[in-house]
Amino acid sequence: MNYILFDGTVRNQLLPFTFTRPVADIRVGILTIREKWEHFLGYTTTTVTEDYLSDKFPFLELEKNILINASFLPSENLVNLIKGLNENQAIFLEDEAIAFFSLEGQEPDFDAFDIIQYEGDDVFRIKNTWDIFSKNAEAIKRDFEMLTTGRDSQPIPEGVWTKNPENIFIEEGANLEFCTLNASEGPIYIGKDAEIMEGALVRGPFALCEHSTLKMGAKIYSGTTIGPHSKVGGEVNNSVIFGYSNKGHDGFLGNSVLGEWCNLGADTNNSNLKNNYAEVRLWDYEREGFARTGLQFCGLMMGDHSKCGINTMFNTGTVVGVSANIFGSGFPRNFVPSFSWGGSGGFTPYKTDKAFEVAKVVMSRRNIEFSEQEAKILEHVFEETSKWRKA
Known part of the structure; x- marks a missing residue:
């Protein structure tokens, strides 16, 4: 059987981390979600994700495939149920597909599928x-x-x-x-x-x-x-x-x-609790505004390749995009768009050629090449996020 992990409906809720990786490659616990699934399944997996990520995270379809929603983490019960799927069968949690059987080239029509509602008490999902x-x-x-x-x-x-x-x-x-x-x-x-x-x-x-x-x-x-x-x-x-x-x-x-590939300068601090103990709101990329988290404690979300200088102070519930460079005194705003350069006094666009120079040096220190493939992904993120830098 060929197992494929797909992003599902929550990909945008997991930005900025999914700007540069599929949902499956988020780390939570000791392993990434992909590593967990591969350990349970005993097989390697491929990915259905955004087109601009597909060269780095390829998709392989065979004659018989089972597609798995990567926002769900595996359990023994769930994996056994998935391994038992047959043609035109799917596992759902209420109205959300967890996994389904697909023949090569098949466009699934869940209205015609045999739907198995998952009733286990071990559901663990990153939304x-x-x-x-x-x-x-x-x-x-x-x-x-x-x-x-x-x-x-x-x-x-x-x-x-x-x-x-x-x-x-x-x-x-x-x-x-x-x-x-x-x-x-x-x-x-x-x-x-x-x-x-x-x-x-x-x-x-x-x-x-x-x-x-x-x-x-x-x-x-x-x-x-x-x-x-x-x-x-x-x-x-x-x-x-x-x-x-x-x-x-x-x-x-x-x-x-x-x-x-993030770096926090010496004596960087973040607040994880508001002075008035109120619920923390975080920037929501899909709504393009701040959304409720239901949490009293929530700190910093920082995307890949972002950096900050010494003594940087981050307010409660700050979201920093990909390849941002933050420095200076005072609190920067609590949403810093990708490829932004500056601090509390304001931001200017961080040009890709300058950002890529830094990425090459940083990655080479770990004997990893900053490839053309990586550059294309970041160039796409630069273009996709330009509207927030102009705001």
Whole structure:
């Protein structure tokens, strides 16, 4: 069987992160959504997504296919039901398609399908950007069980203080020095060749993915994921960093999501609670206005390749697009369009040639090429988001 992940109806609700990736490649918990599905299914997957992303994230159709809505995370019950799908069958949650069987070239007509309503109590879905951090603790727990069952952790080094060590898993090559790991409220996962420097304090659920570094004296609260090839210091609470991003110095990051290739300057801080304790509103790209989140705590959403200078201050519920460069004193506005350059005093367009120069240097430091394929994706994002830079 050929399995294909599609973006579904929530793609625009997950911007700015889906400007540069399909829904399937969002990281929540330890793994990306795609990695979770491939682990459960035992097969690689391809993607139905926006046309401008399709060269990097291709689509492969065979004679028999099952398409899966990538905003839904897998569970054993759901996967078993999906694997049992036959021709002209679909699984729905109320009026939303979770998965359906499709023959090559078939245009599905759900009115003619045998619809199976999913009645499991294990539905786990990422519909909005804030779901990424607010559901991250539970996602870490699920991924931890999936990745570690039947496996033995590397031994905990001498000098590392732990609580509930049976809830801690260390992959091969990880290096831990005189840190504190408290797994009493949830598991702690340390990825391959990751490093936790001396004096770091960690409270689970927590995931430090492969080749990432937690710097000296860092304070990490529960519900936090640091994606691969990232460096993090200071204070972090209930936040997700997709990967290849740095928050290398002191400063607070809370109830936030950072994409890839981001950098927060020294002593950058974000507010995650309004002074009047009111509900936080976030910029909604589809409505082109600020939408209710239902949350009292909500911090910073920063798209790929965005950067900020030292001592940057982000207000509660700030959305920063792709390839923005923010600097200077004071609070920038709480919606910064993609390819914007400036700060509290105002923004000008960040020209693509300048942005691409930075991206080439940043990516080369990790031995990754800034390819023509990447440039075309960012050029499309530049054009698609131009209307907000003019506002």
